[in-house]
Amino acid sequence: MMRLLKIELHKVRNNRSFKVLSILYIIALFLMSMGVMPFLQWLKNKFADFNAEQIDPTILPFYEFPDIWQNLTSVAIYFKILLALGLIYSITNEYTYKTIRQNVIDGLSKQEFIWSKILMAGFLSAASAIALLVMGLITGLIYSTEISFALVFEDMYFLLAFFLQLFAFLLFTQFIATLIRKPIMTMGLMFLWVVLIENGLFIWGQVKGEQWVEYLLPVKSINSLIHVPFPKYALMEIQDYIAWPELALVIFYGGLFYWATTRLVVKRDL
Amino acid sequence: MDTVLSIKNLSKHYGRIKAVDNLSLEVKRGSVYGILGPNGSGKTTTLGVILSVINQTSGDFEWFGKPGTQNTRKKIGAILEHPIFYPYLTAVQNLKIVCDIKEVPYSRIEEVLDQVGLVLRKDHKFRTFSLGMKQRLSIASALLCDPDVMILDEPTNGLDPQGIAEIRDLIINIANSGKTIIIASHLLDEVQRVCTHFCVLQQGKLIHDGLVEDVGKGATIVEVKADVEHLEEVLEASKMTSGIKRELDKYTLTMVEGFGAVDVNEYLFKQGITAKHLILKVKTLEKQFLEILAEQGGGQQ
Numbered sequence A: 001m002m003r004l005l006k007i008e009l010h011k012v013r014n015n016r017s018f019k020v021l022s023i024l025y026i027i028a029l030f031l032m033s034m035g036v037m038p039f040l041q042w043l044k045n046k047f048a049d050f051n052a053e054q055i056d057p058t059i060l061p062f063y064e065f066p067d068i069w070q071n072l073t074s075v076a077i078y079f080k081i082l083l084a085l086g087l088i089y090s091i092t093n094e095y096t097y098k099t100i101r102q103n104v105i106d107g108l109s110k111q112e113f114i115w116s117k118i119l120m121a122g123f124l125s126a127a128s129a130i131a132l133l134v135m136g137l138i139t140g141l142i143y144s145t146e147i148s149f150a151l152v153f154e155d156m157y158f159l160l161a162f163f164l165q166l167f168a169f170l171l172f173t174q175f176i177a178t179l180i181r182k183p184i185m186t187m188g189l190m191f192l193w194v195v196l197i198e199n200g201l202f203i204w205g206q207v208k209g210e211q212w213v214e215y216l217l218p219v220k221s222i223n224s225l226i227h228v229p230f231p232k233y234a235l236m237e238i239q240d241y242i243a244w245p246e247l248a249l250v251i252f253y254g255g256l257f258y259w260a261t262t263r264l265v266v267k268r269d270l
Numbered sequence B: 001m002d003t004v005l006s007i008k009n010l011s012k013h014y015g016r017i018k019a020v021d022n023l024s025l026e027v028k029r030g031s032v033y034g035i036l037g038p039n040g041s042g043k044t045t046t047l048g049v050i051l052s053v054i055n056q057t058s059g060d061f062e063w064f065g066k067p068g069t070q071n072t073r074k075k076i077g078a079i080l081e082h083p084i085f086y087p088y089l090t091a092v093q094n095l096k097i098v099c100d101i102k103e104v105p106y107s108r109i110e111e112v113l114d115q116v117g118l119v120l121r122k123d124h125k126f127r128t129f130s131l132g133m134k135q136r137l138s139i140a141s142a143l144l145c146d147p148d149v150m151i152l153d154e155p156t157n158g159l160d161p162q163g164i165a166e167i168r169d170l171i172i173n174i175a176n177s178g179k180t181i182i183i184a185s186h187l188l189d190e191v192q193r194v195c196t197h198f199c200v201l202q203q204g205k206l207i208h209d210g211l212v213e214d215v216g217k218g219a220t221i222v223e224v225k226a227d228v229e230h231l232e233e234v235l236e237a238s239k240m241t242s243g244i245k246r247e248l249d250k251y252t253l254t255m256v257e258g259f260g261a262v263d264v265n266e267y268l269f270k271q272g273i274t275a276k277h278l279i280l281k282v283k284t285l286e287k288q289f290l291e292i293l294a295e296q297g298g299g300q301q
Ligand SMILES: Nc1ncnc2c1ncn2[C@@H]1O[C@H](COP(=O)(O)OP(=O)(O)OP(=O)(O)O)[C@@H](O)[C@H]1O
Pocket: B014, B017, B018, B019, B037, B038, B039, B040, B041, B042, B043, B044, B045, B046
């Protein structure tokens, strides 16, 4: 396993697009988890400039334990697109340069090749979850009004759910990239699928009252594992836990894309 | 001698094209095996199948008497067609990846780069290499694992004459150390010099296989030139030849068995004729190759 991860790290370490994307991703995560309070402060000052001191956005309990975990993860998941782009390049490059062929000739099995990419995706997902944990603890300890051991750890399982969500999405990305083998067309198809097809079908399902349609939409299913909590600040009722059936669905889709990727690579001539 | 590679009834079809058609052959340990054939005869496809990057339509192959796995490939040094590396990585970085795949220590990198004469460019990106340098790097890469078997698909493609000579010496060196080498090539002269065995493919079918040393066998051919009018009659009267062909002032004799260049020389001298040109011709692989293809109803179709 370490061997495969090492091979993968050698491949991406000097790759410019991968470096740029990961730096962007780290900056985005950092700004998101550290930047909300300064932003609210800034808003407050702006309001004060307009003599509207009674509006105080800083009372928004974004960093309150234990809500912080759902808040952070439900925002951070949007940045997955940057990791997905990195993965798309790392996979499609292997086909453009035909290096996958040489890798297999040199003694990597096709299965190991897939695993090396998956390990990388898992490694990045885990690193993201750990980064969120660290930054969540720091900002939470700074801004949370109530701090106790139980409160801090209460909803921390959202980080695990976040890891799973990210990982499952990257498995989906791996499948599309392996299917298409060209970076731009992969991005095009993913955009088309996520934005037009899934949303279209979702809306169609809502309109027709056919709720089950949304479970057939893999990206939608993955995205909705962690529900967006913010409407609750407008006193709406929001699912503030992870539902087992939704979790099972995400795992199912992750497994499905892994299986489909394997089929593609094993059946195909390189 | 035990068998390194055996291919049994292998076929690969691309739609209606039969790239490899019911091919069977065996490569013995320690041999240098040349695979010859016109363009599109299925050489690269065959090598792709035995390296598990192309799925065969039917048939089997075995490495060392067992079905091939990635562990067998780790002990094989192989290049197919073009050198393939990560263009944005340097020579050393690329070879590190190969080392990790083959589970070979990085210390080998310096040795193989030295062997192919690329040490000076080791920290340059692969993208900046000339074709010959790329070719050398891929040979270095194939040497990394100190392979039991080397598979080379047109290894001298794009090399300068000095490079070709170096690679030839390298191949001979490797072969002398007891390793098995499989080469697909169009340079018949090179194949004749380095190979012990060869086979000829045409349209995916095996149409000939045999020893390279047998190529020169068969009737002896002698070329003669001399400044006399009646040379042809004199030669015919000798009864040593079964056929005489004339090209300008040069006579090509197909000798009756048991007679050679010495006999011709001695005979002419007794007749009071001194030859100004007398050569024993060895049949080249190239000639044999073209004959084999011609027997099959003519080269490419
Ligand atoms: N991916 C493919 N799809 C369709 N046909 C293919 C494919 N790869 C090879 N072929 C066909 O298979 C046949 C054998 O090709 P191959 O590359 O094995 O020939 P070769 O002997 O290596 O030729 P060369 O001397 O030119 O390298 C050719 O007719 C070729 O067109």
